[in-house]
Amino acid sequence: MNSELPASPDVKSAIFQPLYLQISQLLLERIASGEWPAGTYIPSEASLAETYNVSIGTLRKALNELVSSNVVIRYQGKGTVVAAHDSDSALFRFFNILRDNGERSLPLSRVLARHLRTASEEEALALDIVPGSKVIHIWRVRDLDGAPAILEHVYIDAARFSGMDREPDILPNTLYQLYQQKYACTVANAHEQIKAVNAGPDEVLHLEAEEGEALLRIYRIARDFQDKAVEYRVSTVMTRHHAYFNQL
Protein backbone atom coordinates (compact mmCIF):
# COMPACT_ATOMS: atom_id res chain seq x y z
CA MET A 1 0.00 0.00 0.00
CA ASN A 2 2.87 2.26 0.80
CA SER A 3 4.38 1.73 -2.62
CA GLU A 4 1.19 2.72 -4.40
CA LEU A 5 -0.03 5.63 -2.32
CA PRO A 6 2.48 8.12 -0.93
CA ALA A 7 0.76 8.30 2.45
CA SER A 8 -2.87 8.94 1.47
CA PRO A 9 -2.32 12.03 -0.67
CA ASP A 10 -5.99 12.91 -0.89
CA VAL A 11 -6.26 13.64 2.82
CA LYS A 12 -2.83 15.19 3.02
CA SER A 13 -3.16 17.73 0.28
CA ALA A 14 -6.59 18.87 1.43
CA ILE A 15 -5.21 20.72 4.42
CA PHE A 16 -1.52 21.36 4.75
CA GLN A 17 -0.86 19.74 8.08
CA PRO A 18 0.63 16.42 9.21
CA LEU A 19 -1.84 13.58 9.09
CA TYR A 20 -1.59 12.85 12.79
CA LEU A 21 -2.50 16.44 13.68
CA GLN A 22 -5.49 16.34 11.37
CA ILE A 23 -6.68 13.15 13.01
CA SER A 24 -6.02 14.56 16.43
CA GLN A 25 -8.21 17.51 15.49
CA LEU A 26 -10.97 15.28 14.16
CA LEU A 27 -10.96 13.24 17.35
CA LEU A 28 -11.02 16.42 19.44
CA GLU A 29 -14.07 17.62 17.54
CA ARG A 30 -15.86 14.37 18.14
CA ILE A 31 -15.09 14.65 21.84
CA ALA A 32 -16.12 18.30 22.02
CA SER A 33 -19.36 17.52 20.16
CA GLY A 34 -20.41 15.25 22.99
CA GLU A 35 -20.19 12.06 20.96
CA TRP A 36 -17.87 10.66 23.62
CA PRO A 37 -18.75 12.33 26.93
CA ALA A 38 -16.18 12.86 29.66
CA GLY A 39 -15.41 9.66 31.50
CA THR A 40 -16.31 7.31 28.64
CA TYR A 41 -13.94 5.08 26.70
CA ILE A 42 -13.30 5.88 23.06
CA PRO A 43 -12.75 3.10 20.48
CA SER A 44 -9.46 1.22 20.46
CA GLU A 45 -6.40 2.30 18.47
CA ALA A 46 -6.86 -0.49 15.98
CA SER A 47 -10.48 0.34 15.30
CA LEU A 48 -9.82 4.07 14.97
CA ALA A 49 -6.87 3.40 12.68
CA GLU A 50 -9.17 1.44 10.43
CA THR A 51 -11.84 4.15 10.56
CA TYR A 52 -9.47 6.84 9.41
CA ASN A 53 -7.45 4.61 7.10
CA VAL A 54 -4.11 5.37 8.68
CA SER A 55 -1.47 3.18 10.19
CA ILE A 56 -1.72 2.39 13.86
CA GLY A 57 1.49 4.31 14.47
CA THR A 58 0.04 7.50 13.07
CA LEU A 59 -3.10 7.07 15.11
CA ARG A 60 -1.02 6.58 18.25
CA LYS A 61 0.72 9.84 17.53
CA ALA A 62 -2.64 11.57 17.17
CA LEU A 63 -3.82 10.16 20.48
CA ASN A 64 -0.59 11.13 22.19
CA GLU A 65 -1.26 14.71 21.17
CA LEU A 66 -4.55 14.53 23.01
CA VAL A 67 -2.81 13.00 26.01
CA SER A 68 -0.34 15.84 26.28
CA SER A 69 -3.11 18.41 26.08
CA ASN A 70 -4.96 16.62 28.88
CA VAL A 71 -7.93 15.69 26.70
CA VAL A 72 -7.73 11.94 27.16
CA ILE A 73 -6.01 9.53 29.52
CA ARG A 74 -4.75 6.15 28.39
CA TYR A 75 -4.62 3.01 30.48
CA GLN A 76 -2.61 0.06 29.30
CA GLY A 77 -4.79 -2.99 28.93
CA LYS A 78 -8.00 -1.00 29.42
CA GLY A 79 -8.38 1.70 26.83
CA THR A 80 -8.47 5.45 26.29
CA VAL A 81 -10.84 7.51 28.37
CA VAL A 82 -12.00 11.09 27.89
CA ALA A 83 -10.58 13.13 30.77
CA ALA A 84 -13.10 14.19 33.40
CA HIS A 85 -12.74 16.85 36.06
CA ASP A 86 -13.53 14.47 38.85
CA SER A 87 -10.31 12.52 38.61
CA ASP A 88 -8.00 13.24 41.48
CA SER A 89 -5.24 14.46 39.21
CA ALA A 90 -7.47 16.83 37.23
CA LEU A 91 -9.08 18.23 40.36
CA PHE A 92 -5.91 19.90 41.52
CA ARG A 93 -4.71 21.07 38.17
CA PHE A 94 -6.94 24.12 38.58
CA PHE A 95 -6.58 24.52 42.32
CA ASN A 96 -3.19 25.80 43.36
CA ILE A 97 -3.87 27.12 46.84
CA LEU A 98 -2.22 24.78 49.30
CA ARG A 99 -1.14 24.79 52.91
CA ASP A 100 2.23 26.39 53.60
CA ASN A 101 3.81 22.96 53.82
CA GLY A 102 2.51 22.11 50.35
CA GLU A 103 -0.22 19.72 51.44
CA ARG A 104 -3.62 19.77 49.84
CA SER A 105 -6.58 21.14 51.66
CA LEU A 106 -10.09 20.43 50.44
CA PRO A 107 -12.04 23.66 50.02
CA LEU A 108 -15.60 24.04 51.30
CA SER A 109 -17.86 26.56 49.58
CA ARG A 110 -20.61 28.84 50.87
CA VAL A 111 -22.51 30.80 48.27
CA LEU A 112 -23.18 34.40 49.30
CA ALA A 113 -25.12 35.47 46.24
CA ARG A 114 -26.09 34.24 42.83
CA HIS A 115 -27.98 36.19 40.22
CA LEU A 116 -28.43 37.11 36.59
CA ARG A 117 -27.29 40.55 35.51
CA THR A 118 -25.92 42.61 32.68
CA ALA A 119 -22.19 42.13 32.14
CA SER A 120 -19.84 44.96 32.99
CA GLU A 121 -17.32 45.99 30.39
CA GLU A 122 -14.57 44.06 32.16
CA GLU A 123 -16.66 40.90 32.37
CA ALA A 124 -17.80 41.06 28.74
CA LEU A 125 -14.21 41.57 27.60
CA ALA A 126 -12.95 38.62 29.63
CA LEU A 127 -15.72 36.29 28.46
CA ASP A 128 -15.51 37.58 24.89
CA ILE A 129 -19.24 38.31 24.66
CA VAL A 130 -20.93 41.43 23.33
CA PRO A 131 -21.26 44.23 25.88
CA GLY A 132 -24.72 44.32 27.40
CA SER A 133 -25.12 40.53 27.38
CA LYS A 134 -26.36 38.79 30.46
CA VAL A 135 -24.00 36.96 32.80
CA ILE A 136 -24.61 34.82 35.82
CA HIS A 137 -22.70 36.07 38.81
CA ILE A 138 -21.82 33.82 41.71
CA TRP A 139 -20.24 35.20 44.83
CA ARG A 140 -18.91 32.73 47.36
CA VAL A 141 -16.52 32.13 50.23
CA ARG A 142 -14.33 29.06 50.31
CA ASP A 143 -13.06 27.70 53.60
CA LEU A 144 -9.71 26.00 53.95
CA ASP A 145 -8.99 24.02 57.08
CA GLY A 146 -12.05 25.40 58.80
CA ALA A 147 -11.37 29.07 58.24
CA PRO A 148 -12.57 31.37 55.44
CA ALA A 149 -9.69 31.75 52.99
CA ILE A 150 -10.95 32.67 49.53
CA LEU A 151 -13.53 35.24 48.51
CA GLU A 152 -14.52 34.57 44.93
CA HIS A 153 -16.56 36.17 42.16
CA VAL A 154 -17.47 33.87 39.26
CA TYR A 155 -18.94 35.10 35.98
CA ILE A 156 -20.33 32.88 33.23
CA ASP A 157 -22.21 33.58 30.02
CA ALA A 158 -25.92 33.32 30.83
CA ALA A 159 -26.72 32.22 27.28
CA ARG A 160 -24.40 29.25 27.55
CA PHE A 161 -25.34 28.25 31.07
CA SER A 162 -29.02 29.05 30.94
CA GLY A 163 -30.87 27.95 34.03
CA MET A 164 -27.89 27.89 36.32
CA ASP A 165 -29.00 31.01 38.14
CA ARG A 166 -32.22 29.23 39.08
CA GLU A 167 -30.83 25.82 39.97
CA PRO A 168 -32.27 24.92 43.33
CA ASP A 169 -29.35 22.69 44.25
CA ILE A 170 -26.52 23.77 46.40
CA LEU A 171 -23.60 24.40 44.08
CA PRO A 172 -20.88 21.77 44.24
CA ASN A 173 -17.45 22.68 45.40
CA THR A 174 -15.89 22.37 42.01
CA LEU A 175 -17.85 24.29 39.46
CA TYR A 176 -15.85 22.77 36.61
CA GLN A 177 -17.42 19.39 37.30
CA LEU A 178 -20.84 21.00 37.09
CA TYR A 179 -20.01 22.71 33.79
CA GLN A 180 -18.83 19.41 32.42
CA GLN A 181 -21.64 17.21 33.65
CA LYS A 182 -24.64 19.47 33.17
CA TYR A 183 -23.53 21.69 30.31
CA ALA A 184 -21.16 19.41 28.35
CA CYS A 185 -18.54 22.09 28.68
CA THR A 186 -15.02 21.06 29.68
CA VAL A 187 -12.49 23.55 30.92
CA ALA A 188 -9.29 22.64 29.11
CA ASN A 189 -6.94 25.41 30.16
CA ALA A 190 -6.86 28.65 32.07
CA HIS A 191 -4.84 31.80 32.23
CA GLU A 192 -4.19 33.64 35.47
CA GLN A 193 -2.98 37.06 36.46
CA ILE A 194 -1.99 37.60 40.08
CA LYS A 195 -1.70 40.80 42.05
CA ALA A 196 -1.56 41.83 45.68
CA VAL A 197 -4.30 43.98 47.22
CA ASN A 198 -5.09 45.45 50.61
CA ALA A 199 -8.15 44.04 52.33
CA GLY A 200 -11.30 46.15 52.05
CA PRO A 201 -14.64 45.88 53.87
CA ASP A 202 -15.73 42.72 52.01
CA GLU A 203 -12.57 40.87 52.94
CA VAL A 204 -12.67 42.08 56.53
CA LEU A 205 -16.21 40.80 56.82
CA HIS A 206 -15.97 37.49 54.96
CA LEU A 207 -12.33 36.48 55.31
CA GLU A 208 -11.84 37.84 58.82
CA ALA A 209 -8.92 39.84 57.47
CA GLU A 210 -7.47 42.88 59.18
CA GLU A 211 -8.30 46.17 57.52
CA GLY A 212 -5.56 46.71 54.89
CA GLU A 213 -4.03 43.24 55.27
CA ALA A 214 -2.20 42.10 52.15
CA LEU A 215 -4.12 39.50 50.12
CA LEU A 216 -3.64 37.76 46.78
CA ARG A 217 -6.02 38.61 43.98
CA ILE A 218 -6.19 36.14 41.13
CA TYR A 219 -7.90 36.95 37.85
CA ARG A 220 -8.60 33.81 35.86
CA ILE A 221 -10.07 33.21 32.44
CA ALA A 222 -10.89 29.54 31.81
CA ARG A 223 -11.25 28.23 28.27
CA ASP A 224 -12.62 25.10 26.63
CA PHE A 225 -11.07 22.89 23.95
CA GLN A 226 -11.97 25.37 21.23
CA ASP A 227 -10.26 28.09 23.23
CA LYS A 228 -13.57 29.79 23.84
CA ALA A 229 -13.80 31.61 27.18
CA VAL A 230 -16.02 29.71 29.58
CA GLU A 231 -15.62 31.46 32.89
CA TYR A 232 -14.14 34.61 34.35
CA ARG A 233 -13.20 34.39 37.99
CA VAL A 234 -11.71 36.84 40.46
CA SER A 235 -10.46 35.27 43.68
CA THR A 236 -9.11 37.06 46.72
CA VAL A 237 -6.98 34.83 48.89
CA MET A 238 -5.91 35.12 52.51
CA THR A 239 -2.30 33.88 52.65
CA ARG A 240 -1.69 33.68 56.39
CA HIS A 241 -1.61 29.91 56.36
CA HIS A 242 -1.82 29.07 52.66
CA ALA A 243 0.06 29.95 49.50
CA TYR A 244 -0.27 29.78 45.75
CA PHE A 245 1.95 27.01 44.38
CA ASN A 246 3.39 26.89 40.92
CA GLN A 247 5.77 24.59 39.09
CA LEU A 248 7.81 26.13 36.31
Place this chain on the structure above:
Amino acid sequence: MNSELPASPDVKSAIFQPLYLQISQLLLERIASGEWPAGTYIPSEASLAETYNVSIGTLRKALNELVSSNVVIRYQGKGTVVAAHDSDSALFRFFNILRDNGERSLPLSRVLARHLRTASEEEALALDIVPGSKVIHIWRVRDLDGAPAILEHVYIDAARFSGMDREPDILPNTLYQLYQQKYACTVANAHEQIKAVNAGPDEVLHLEAEEGEALLRIYRIARDFQDKAVEYRVSTVMTRHHAYFNQL
Protein backbone atom coordinates in the same frame (compact mmCIF):
# COMPACT_ATOMS: atom_id res chain seq x y z
CA MET B 1 17.91 -8.88 13.62
CA ASN B 2 14.51 -8.53 15.18
CA SER B 3 13.80 -12.23 14.75
CA GLU B 4 16.97 -13.22 16.58
CA LEU B 5 17.10 -10.71 19.40
CA PRO B 6 13.90 -9.71 21.17
CA ALA B 7 14.83 -6.02 21.22
CA SER B 8 18.36 -6.11 22.67
CA PRO B 9 17.60 -8.11 25.82
CA ASP B 10 21.02 -7.45 27.35
CA VAL B 11 20.37 -3.74 27.73
CA LYS B 12 16.74 -4.19 28.54
CA SER B 13 17.06 -6.65 31.37
CA ALA B 14 19.87 -4.71 33.05
CA ILE B 15 17.53 -2.00 34.29
CA PHE B 16 13.82 -2.48 34.13
CA GLN B 17 12.86 0.52 32.05
CA PRO B 18 11.96 1.10 28.42
CA LEU B 19 14.98 1.37 26.17
CA TYR B 20 14.16 4.89 25.04
CA LEU B 21 14.01 6.13 28.62
CA GLN B 22 17.37 4.56 29.38
CA ILE B 23 18.87 6.25 26.36
CA SER B 24 17.22 9.51 27.25
CA GLN B 25 18.83 9.22 30.67
CA LEU B 26 22.25 8.42 29.22
CA LEU B 27 22.04 11.42 26.91
CA LEU B 28 20.96 13.63 29.79
CA GLU B 29 23.98 12.53 31.79
CA ARG B 30 26.31 13.34 28.93
CA ILE B 31 24.74 16.77 28.67
CA ALA B 32 24.87 17.37 32.41
CA SER B 33 28.50 16.25 32.49
CA GLY B 34 29.43 19.11 30.21
CA GLU B 35 30.35 16.91 27.27
CA TRP B 36 27.90 18.91 25.16
CA PRO B 37 27.72 22.41 26.64
CA ALA B 38 24.59 24.53 26.34
CA GLY B 39 24.20 25.98 22.88
CA THR B 40 26.17 23.27 21.06
CA TYR B 41 24.80 20.73 18.62
CA ILE B 42 24.77 17.08 19.63
CA PRO B 43 25.37 14.31 17.08
CA SER B 44 22.67 13.48 14.57
CA GLU B 45 19.95 10.92 15.19
CA ALA B 46 21.51 8.44 12.82
CA SER B 47 24.90 8.62 14.45
CA LEU B 48 23.50 8.36 17.98
CA ALA B 49 21.31 5.44 16.95
CA GLU B 50 24.41 3.65 15.76
CA THR B 51 26.32 4.51 18.93
CA TYR B 52 23.66 3.01 21.17
CA ASN B 53 22.72 0.20 18.81
CA VAL B 54 19.05 1.04 18.70
CA SER B 55 16.73 1.80 15.86
CA ILE B 56 16.40 5.38 14.77
CA GLY B 57 12.78 5.37 15.91
CA THR B 58 13.74 4.50 19.46
CA LEU B 59 16.40 7.17 19.48
CA ARG B 60 13.89 9.73 18.27
CA LYS B 61 11.64 8.82 21.14
CA ALA B 62 14.52 9.32 23.56
CA LEU B 63 15.29 12.73 22.10
CA ASN B 64 11.64 13.73 22.21
CA GLU B 65 11.70 13.07 25.92
CA LEU B 66 14.50 15.59 26.25
CA VAL B 67 12.58 18.02 24.10
CA SER B 68 9.53 17.90 26.31
CA SER B 69 11.64 18.46 29.42
CA ASN B 70 13.23 21.49 27.77
CA VAL B 71 16.71 19.99 27.70
CA VAL B 72 17.26 20.18 23.95
CA ILE B 73 15.67 21.96 21.03
CA ARG B 74 15.45 20.40 17.57
CA TYR B 75 15.61 22.24 14.29
CA GLN B 76 14.61 20.48 11.11
CA GLY B 77 17.42 20.47 8.65
CA LYS B 78 19.96 21.75 11.18
CA GLY B 79 20.20 19.46 14.15
CA THR B 80 19.58 19.14 17.87
CA VAL B 81 20.96 21.81 20.16
CA VAL B 82 21.37 21.78 23.94
CA ALA B 83 18.96 24.37 25.33
CA ALA B 84 20.58 27.56 26.61
CA HIS B 85 19.10 30.21 28.85
CA ASP B 86 19.81 32.96 26.37
CA SER B 87 17.24 31.85 23.84
CA ASP B 88 14.29 34.17 23.74
CA SER B 89 11.86 31.42 24.62
CA ALA B 90 13.84 30.14 27.58
CA LEU B 91 14.41 33.62 28.96
CA PHE B 92 10.78 34.15 29.82
CA ARG B 93 10.07 30.70 31.08
CA PHE B 94 11.43 31.78 34.46
CA PHE B 95 10.23 35.34 34.36
CA ASN B 96 6.50 35.67 34.78
CA ILE B 97 6.14 39.30 35.82
CA LEU B 98 4.60 41.18 32.92
CA ARG B 99 2.81 44.44 32.32
CA ASP B 100 -0.89 44.46 33.10
CA ASN B 101 -1.68 44.10 29.43
CA GLY B 102 0.46 40.97 29.24
CA GLU B 103 3.38 42.49 27.37
CA ARG B 104 6.94 41.72 28.28
CA SER B 105 9.08 44.24 30.03
CA LEU B 106 12.83 43.79 30.20
CA PRO B 107 14.04 44.04 33.78
CA LEU B 108 17.09 46.09 34.74
CA SER B 109 19.04 45.09 37.85
CA ARG B 110 20.87 47.11 40.47
CA VAL B 111 22.79 45.12 43.07
CA LEU B 112 22.39 46.53 46.58
CA ALA B 113 24.63 44.05 48.36
CA ARG B 114 26.55 40.87 47.72
CA HIS B 115 28.44 38.89 50.32
CA LEU B 116 29.43 35.52 51.68
CA ARG B 117 27.78 34.44 54.91
CA THR B 118 26.58 31.49 56.94
CA ALA B 119 23.27 30.08 55.79
CA SER B 120 20.24 30.57 57.97
CA GLU B 121 18.14 27.53 58.75
CA GLU B 122 15.57 28.51 56.11
CA GLU B 123 18.22 28.99 53.44
CA ALA B 124 20.02 25.74 54.22
CA LEU B 125 16.73 23.85 54.10
CA ALA B 126 15.77 25.36 50.76
CA LEU B 127 19.17 24.69 49.20
CA ASP B 128 19.41 21.26 50.79
CA ILE B 129 22.85 21.92 52.30
CA VAL B 130 24.05 21.20 55.82
CA PRO B 131 23.21 23.92 58.34
CA GLY B 132 26.17 26.18 58.95
CA SER B 133 27.41 26.02 55.35
CA LYS B 134 28.32 29.19 53.56
CA VAL B 135 26.02 30.81 51.05
CA ILE B 136 26.45 33.75 48.75
CA HIS B 137 23.75 36.30 49.26
CA ILE B 138 22.79 38.79 46.57
CA TRP B 139 20.36 41.57 47.24
CA ARG B 140 19.10 43.55 44.29
CA VAL B 141 16.38 45.78 42.91
CA ARG B 142 14.94 45.17 39.47
CA ASP B 143 13.38 47.99 37.52
CA LEU B 144 10.51 47.46 35.14
CA ASP B 145 9.62 50.24 32.72
CA GLY B 146 11.87 52.68 34.49
CA ALA B 147 10.51 52.22 38.00
CA PRO B 148 11.70 49.89 40.78
CA ALA B 149 9.38 46.91 40.82
CA ILE B 150 11.09 43.88 42.36
CA LEU B 151 13.18 43.62 45.52
CA GLU B 152 15.01 40.33 45.45
CA HIS B 153 17.17 38.19 47.73
CA VAL B 154 19.14 35.44 46.01
CA TYR B 155 20.94 32.64 47.85
CA ILE B 156 23.33 30.14 46.29
CA ASP B 157 25.63 27.49 47.71
CA ALA B 158 29.06 29.09 48.12
CA ALA B 159 30.79 25.75 47.58
CA ARG B 160 29.20 25.30 44.22
CA PHE B 161 29.59 28.88 43.05
CA SER B 162 32.95 29.63 44.59
CA GLY B 163 34.29 32.98 43.57
CA MET B 164 31.02 34.52 42.64
CA ASP B 165 30.98 36.75 45.69
CA ARG B 166 34.25 38.29 44.53
CA GLU B 167 33.51 38.63 40.85
CA PRO B 168 34.38 42.15 39.88
CA ASP B 169 31.93 42.24 37.01
CA ILE B 170 28.55 43.75 37.24
CA LEU B 171 26.09 40.90 37.52
CA PRO B 172 24.07 40.26 34.40
CA ASN B 173 20.36 40.68 34.45
CA THR B 174 19.63 37.01 34.20
CA LEU B 175 21.61 35.09 36.75
CA TYR B 176 20.62 31.78 35.18
CA GLN B 177 22.72 32.60 32.14
CA LEU B 178 25.67 33.26 34.42
CA TYR B 179 25.18 29.97 36.27
CA GLN B 180 25.08 28.18 32.97
CA GLN B 181 28.00 29.86 31.26
CA LYS B 182 30.46 30.21 34.12
CA TYR B 183 29.49 27.31 36.36
CA ALA B 184 28.13 24.76 33.87
CA CYS B 185 24.96 24.64 35.92
CA THR B 186 21.65 24.75 34.10
CA VAL B 187 18.43 25.55 35.87
CA ALA B 188 15.95 23.03 34.54
CA ASN B 189 12.89 23.68 36.63
CA ALA B 190 11.69 25.72 39.56
CA HIS B 191 9.01 25.61 42.19
CA GLU B 192 7.32 28.73 43.50
CA GLN B 193 5.20 29.64 46.47
CA ILE B 194 3.40 32.97 46.38
CA LYS B 195 2.00 35.02 49.22
CA ALA B 196 0.87 38.59 49.79
CA VAL B 197 2.69 40.84 52.26
CA ASN B 198 2.41 44.41 53.47
CA ALA B 199 5.29 46.69 52.54
CA GLY B 200 7.88 47.25 55.26
CA PRO B 201 10.75 49.76 55.49
CA ASP B 202 12.87 48.00 52.84
CA GLU B 203 10.09 48.08 50.29
CA VAL B 204 9.17 51.66 51.09
CA LEU B 205 12.77 52.66 50.54
CA HIS B 206 13.68 50.59 47.49
CA LEU B 207 10.37 50.04 45.73
CA GLU B 208 8.87 53.42 46.55
CA ALA B 209 5.91 51.58 48.03
CA GLU B 210 3.50 53.12 50.52
CA GLU B 211 3.88 51.89 54.07
CA GLY B 212 1.70 48.77 54.31
CA GLU B 213 0.95 48.57 50.60
CA ALA B 214 0.11 45.05 49.45
CA LEU B 215 2.94 43.35 47.55
CA LEU B 216 3.55 39.89 46.14
CA ARG B 217 6.20 37.75 47.76
CA ILE B 218 7.50 34.85 45.70
CA TYR B 219 9.62 32.10 47.21
CA ARG B 220 11.40 30.13 44.51
CA ILE B 221 13.64 27.09 44.59
CA ALA B 222 15.38 26.43 41.28
CA ARG B 223 16.75 22.99 40.45
CA ASP B 224 19.08 21.50 37.86
CA PHE B 225 18.65 18.40 35.69
CA GLN B 226 19.53 16.13 38.59
CA ASP B 227 16.87 17.84 40.68
CA LYS B 228 19.53 19.30 42.93
CA ALA B 229 18.64 22.70 44.38
CA VAL B 230 20.68 25.43 42.72
CA GLU B 231 19.24 28.66 43.98
CA TYR B 232 16.82 29.96 46.59
CA ARG B 233 15.22 33.27 45.77
CA VAL B 234 12.75 35.49 47.59
CA SER B 235 11.24 38.23 45.45
CA THR B 236 8.94 41.01 46.57
CA VAL B 237 6.95 42.49 43.73
CA MET B 238 5.13 45.79 43.37
CA THR B 239 1.94 45.03 41.42
CA ARG B 240 0.63 48.51 40.70
CA HIS B 241 1.40 48.23 37.00
CA HIS B 242 2.56 44.63 36.64
CA ALA B 243 1.24 41.19 37.48
CA TYR B 244 2.35 37.60 37.79
CA PHE B 245 1.14 35.59 34.79
CA ASN B 246 0.50 31.89 34.76
CA GLN B 247 -0.87 29.44 32.23
CA LEU B 248 -2.60 26.36 33.64
Place this chain on the structure above:
DNA sequence: CAGTGGTCTAGACCACTTA
Protein backbone atom coordinates in the same frame (compact mmCIF):
# COMPACT_ATOMS: atom_id res chain seq x y z
C1' DC C 1 23.71 18.66 -3.40
C1' DA C 2 24.28 16.14 1.10
C1' DG C 3 22.78 16.10 5.71
C1' DT C 4 19.51 17.05 9.14
C1' DG C 5 15.09 16.24 11.53
C1' DG C 6 9.74 15.07 10.54
C1' DT C 7 6.16 11.92 8.87
C1' DC C 8 4.14 7.57 7.76
C1' DT C 9 3.90 2.77 7.36
C1' DA C 10 3.77 -2.31 8.64
C1' DG C 11 4.51 -5.71 11.61
C1' DA C 12 6.47 -8.20 15.77
C1' DC C 13 6.38 -8.60 20.43
C1' DC C 14 5.58 -7.13 25.44
C1' DA C 15 2.70 -5.69 29.56
C1' DC C 16 -1.47 -5.07 31.54
C1' DT C 17 -6.62 -5.83 32.28
C1' DT C 18 -10.75 -8.34 32.16
C1' DA C 19 -13.57 -12.18 31.79
Place this chain on the structure above:
DNA sequence: AAGTGGTCTAGACCACTGT
Protein backbone atom coordinates in the same frame (compact mmCIF):
# COMPACT_ATOMS: atom_id res chain seq x y z
C1' DA D 1 -7.59 -16.25 26.23
C1' DA D 2 -8.79 -12.11 24.07
C1' DG D 3 -8.33 -7.30 23.89
C1' DT D 4 -6.11 -3.13 25.15
C1' DG D 5 -2.24 0.12 25.03
C1' DG D 6 3.30 0.29 25.09
C1' DT D 7 7.76 -0.70 22.90
C1' DC D 8 10.89 -1.58 19.19
C1' DT D 9 12.25 -2.17 14.61
C1' DA D 10 13.23 -1.17 9.54
C1' DG D 11 12.67 1.39 5.81
C1' DA D 12 10.53 4.87 2.56
C1' DC D 13 9.74 9.39 1.71
C1' DC D 14 9.13 14.53 2.81
C1' DA D 15 10.73 19.24 4.39
C1' DC D 16 14.13 22.16 5.69
C1' DT D 17 19.08 23.90 6.02
C1' DG D 18 23.47 24.59 4.64
C1' DT D 19 27.34 24.49 1.02
